[in-house]
Amino acid sequence: MFLKSLTLRGFKTFAEGTEIEFGPDARITAVVGPNGCGKSNVLDATRWVLGEDNPRHLRVAALSDIIFAGTARRKPLSLAEISLLFDNSSGKLPVPFSEVSIKRRTFREGESEFFINKNLCRLKDIKDLLLDTGLGEGTYSIMTQGQVDAILSSKGEERRAVFEEAAGINKYKTRKLNAEKKLIAAEQNLLRINDLKVEVGEHLINLEDQARRAREYLQVQGRVKELEVGLIKKLAGSLLEKRCQLEAELSQARAAAAAEVAAEQQSEAAVITLKEQLRGLEAELEEQAVKLDAEKDRLRDAELNRRFIESEISREENQLASLEAKQSELQQKIAELKTQQASGADPAADDLPLGGAIQQLIADAHQAMSLLSAVIAYFGQESSFQLVGRQDLEATYSLQNQLLSDELNRTSTELERIRFGLQAHRSEITAISPAGQPEQAKSALQDRIGQLKGEREQLGRQVAELEEGIRQRERAERAKGEATAALEIQLAKIEGEMLGLTEKLSGEYSLTLPELETLPDLTIAVGKARTDVEEGKRRLRSLEPVNLLAIEEFDKTRERLSFIDAQLSDLGAARENLKNLIVELDQRAEENFVRTMEQLSIIFSETFAKLFAGGEARINLTPGVSVLEADIEISVRPSGRRWLPLTLLSGGERSLSAIAILFSLMKIRPSPFCFLDEVDAALDEANIGRFANMLKDFSATTQIIVITHNKRTMAVADNIYGVTMEEPGISKVISMKLTEAAV
Numbered sequence: 076m077f078l079k080s081l082t083l084r085g086f087k088t089f090a091e092g093t094e095i096e097f098g099p100d101a102r103i104t105a106v107v108g109p110n111g112c113g114k115s116n117v118l119d120a121t122r123w124v125l126g127e128d129n130p131r132h133l134r135v136a137a138l139s140d141i142i143f144a145g146t147a148r149r150k151p152l153s154l155a156e157i158s159l160l161f162d163n164s165s166g167k168l169p170v171p172f173s174e175v176s177i178k179r180r181t182f183r184e185g186e187s188e189f190f191i192n193k194n195l196c197r198l199k200d201i202k203d204l205l206l207d208t209g210l211g212e213g214t215y216s217i218m219t220q221g222q223v224d225a226i227l228s229s230k231g232e233e234r235r236a237v238f239e240e241a242a243g244i245n246k247y248k249t250r251k252l253n254a255e256k257k258l259i260a261a262e263q264n265l266l267r268i269n270d271l272k273v274e275v276g277e278h279l280i281n282l283e284d285q286a287r288r289a290r291e292y293l294q295v296q297g298r299v300k301e302l303e304v305g306l307i308k309k310l311a312g313s314l315l316e317k318r319c320q321l322e323a324e325l326s327q328a329r330a331a332a333a334a335e336v337a338a339e340q341q342s343e344a345a346v347i348t349l350k351e352q353l354r355g356l357e358a359e360l361e362e363q364a365v366k367l368d369a370e371k372d373r374l375r376d377a378e379l380n381r382r383f384i385e386s387e388i389s390r391e392e393n394q395l396a397s398l399e400a401k402q403s404e405l406q407q408k409i410a411e412l413k414t415q416q417a418s419g420a421d422p423a424a425d426d427l428p429l430g431g432a433i434q435q436l437i438a439d440a441h442q443a444m445s446l447l448s449a450v451i452a453y454f455g456q457e458s459s460f461q462l463v464g465r466q467d468l469e470a471t472y473s474l475q476n477q478l479l480s481d482e483l484n485r486t487s488t489e490l491e492r493i494r495f496g497l498q499a500h501r502s503e504i505t506a507i508s509p510a511g512q513p514e515q516a517k518s519a520l521q522d523r524i525g526q527l528k529g530e531r532e533q534l535g536r537q538v539a540e541l542e543e544g545i546r547q548r549e550r551a552e553r554a555k556g557e558a559t560a561a562l563e564i565q566l567a568k569i570e571g572e573m574l575g576l577t578e579k580l581s582g583e584y585s586l587t588l589p590e591l592e593t594l595p596d597l598t599i600a601v602g603k604a605r606t607d608v609e610e611g612k613r614r615l616r617s618l619e620p621v622n623l624l625a626i627e628e629f630d631k632t633r634e635r636l637s638f639i640d641a642q643l644s645d646l647g648a649a650r651e652n653l654k655n656l657i658v659e660l661d662q663r664a665e666e667n668f669v670r671t672m673e674q675l676s677i678i679f680s681e682t683f684a685k686l687f688a689g690g691e692a693r694i695n696l697t698p699g700v701s702v703l704e705a706d707i708e709i710s711v712r713p714s715g716r717r718w719l720p721l722t723l724l725s726g727g728e729r730s731l732s733a734i735a736i737l738f739s740l741m742k743i744r745p746s747p748f749c750f751l752d753e754v755d756a757a758l759d760e761a762n763i764g765r766f767a768n769m770l771k772d773f774s775a776t777t778q779i780i781v782i783t784h785n786k787r788t789m790a791v792a793d794n795i796y797g798v799t800m801e802e803p804g805i806s807k808v809i810s811m812k813l814t815e816a817a818v
């Protein structure tokens with residue numbers, strides 16, 4: 076396994092991507108260049124990618140300072156990225172790849188990202204990967220002038236630090252420190268928890284009494300509930316039964332009332348019909364009465380008419396008799412006149428059966444005739460007057476006859492008229508009053524009226540009967556209504572009681588009536604149950620106020636106390652474990668340290684002899700002091716000289732001795748490659764030669780990258796990289812051998 080290449084990007088002065096390749100044959104690579112060109116930055120980059128997070132070890136104030144900070148000409152970068160590429164054809168790294176790259180990347184504001192073969196991973200994965208390679212913590216893959224200085228330091232701790240790291244003591248120290256911190260925390264926790272235990276214990280005593288009261292309260296409450304619920308169940312049962320019965324009765328009563336109403340309505344309908352009939356009868360009665368009155372009027376009129384006609388008939392019969400007498404008188408006179416005329420006698424007007432007027436008329440006619448004869452005589456016609464006298468007599472008779480005949484005619488005509496009238500009146504009277512007929516109609520009407528009145532009376536009786544029936548029904552209906560109302564009131568009362576029970580159940584016990592079904596029945600007598608409930612309630616009142624939460628709180632507190640006890644015992648055990656661990660860590664650290672130092676002392680002596688061409692050296696711990704606090708004494712005996720402490724050597728000798736120690740440490744903790752940063756700075760020419768030889772020896776097992784200013788060191792290198800700063804602040808790496816080859 077060897078390092079194939081190191082790639083830098085954005086790391087400190089390596090603003091641009093830079094790759095340093097280490098060929099398989101280049102066992103020693105020298106990195107050279109002027110002061111401040113960035114050589115040590117290459118080493119920092121290697122430390123960083125291997126997981127170093129201590130800014131001091133990376134020579135920066137803060138971790139983000141490793142990112143290229145910019146120059147006058149270039150802007151700062153936001154990302155730094157370093158990767159190491161290993162050849163793993165030997166399979167030393169436990170991954171099935173012949174090449175393994177480890178990469179670390181960071182951003183100014185963010186955490187680092189780690190990659191193994193481009194796969195994102197954790198730092199721990201990288202440390203695990205390198206665990207057995209010698210590149211992990213506590214190894215000497217990187218040696219600096221600072222470590223040489225530390226070994227040579229007059230301060231015992233600084234020197235110890237180098238050796239402790241080799242013995243892996245830091246690991247124990249860190250663990251011991253952690254264990255001690257934990258021990259302190261455990262002690263503090265024990266104190267705190269003990270206080271808490273006292274506090275919780277006191278609280279528990281308080282709660283115990285409250286919890287006891289609360290438990291009794293709940294038990295009594297439960298019993299009261301059981302009994303009350305039992306009582307309610309019983310009461311509810313009887314109420315339900317009663318309600319059922321009442322509902323049945325009510326429905327019957329309602330049905331009866333409804334039937335009553337129906338019957339009443341029927342009766343009322345019948346009454347209405349009968350009253351209708353009655354009104355019809357009344358109307359007919361009225362009509363018949365009117366007819367009767369009319370008949371009576373008509374009969375009266377007929378009677379009057381009949382009487383009138385009878386009087387007419389009697390008058391006409393009288394007229395008829397007198398006219399018949401007059402007719403026969405006139406006929407007699409005419410006959411007498413004719414006889415008289417035949418006798419030639421003067422007519423006697425007085426004899427005429429005439430009236431005074433007719434006699435006047437006759438006298439006037441006689442005078443007129445005389446006048447007429449005088450007139451004729453005056454004009455000479457005396458004979459004629461003679462004649463006229465004769466004729467005049469005839470005319471008088473004729474006139475008299477005429478008059479009598481006229482009178483007779485008139486009398487006959489009158490007679491005829493009277494007779495006709497009589498005839499008419501007689502037939503009229505027959506028509507008016509056929510015997511007994513008018514009375515029949517009247518009595519028929521009276522009969523009908525009588526019948527109607529009878530019917531009216533009957534109907535009236537029926538109506539009265541029905542109305543009485545209705546009144547009775549109304550009374551019955553009222554009674555039934557009252558009975559129904561009474562039932563309804565009872566039912567409402569029961570409903571009210573049920574409601575009261577329901578409210579009590581839900582309010583006090585969060586139960587519903589149907590839920591009661593599932594609950595047990597009362598097992599004791601009702602009276603006893605009531606007494607027990609009363610007693611229970613009295614007990615509850617005497618227990619109040621009760622903290623019901625106390626039961627749960629008591630249990631919790633008891634649990635808490637046992638938890639505290641458990642914690643105390645755990646903490647006690649942990650404290651003991653930690654104490655044991657500390658002792659154990661100390662032992663292990665001591666053992667490791669002593670073992671390492673013994674081992675180191677031997678190897679150091681060999682290395683010293685090589686570097687100093689003979690002599691010996693040793694590393695001792697101050698006796699009589701605890702191993703882990705003992706001072707480290709380094710003594711050397713160069714060839715031909717006595718044992719000397721390191722301080723008594725020359726500067727160069729001391730540096731070389733320190734380098735010998737570092738190489739010895741490297742032998743104890745070998746790693747695949749080793750960075751040496753100017754550890755040869757203080758060596759003179761002769762010592763540089765020995766150092767270079769040592770490097771050569773080491774390069775057989777370890778790939779060496781050495782930062783140096785020394786040409787002799789460069790001379791043993793298989794490859795040289797020059798770091799330059801052509802552009803101020805920007806490092807650039809060039810392969811010197813290649814350059815030389817090119818030249």
Ligand code: ATP
Nearest residue numbers: 087088110111112113114115116140141142143144
């Ligand atoms: P020397 O031979 O004197 O030991 P060197 O070649 O080892 O010198 P380094 O110590 O590697 O030089 O480089 C130091 C330089 O790196 C300094 O000039 C310092 O300003 C520069 N530097 C350190 N951190 C950054 C950074 N984040 N950005 C830019 N430059 C940085």
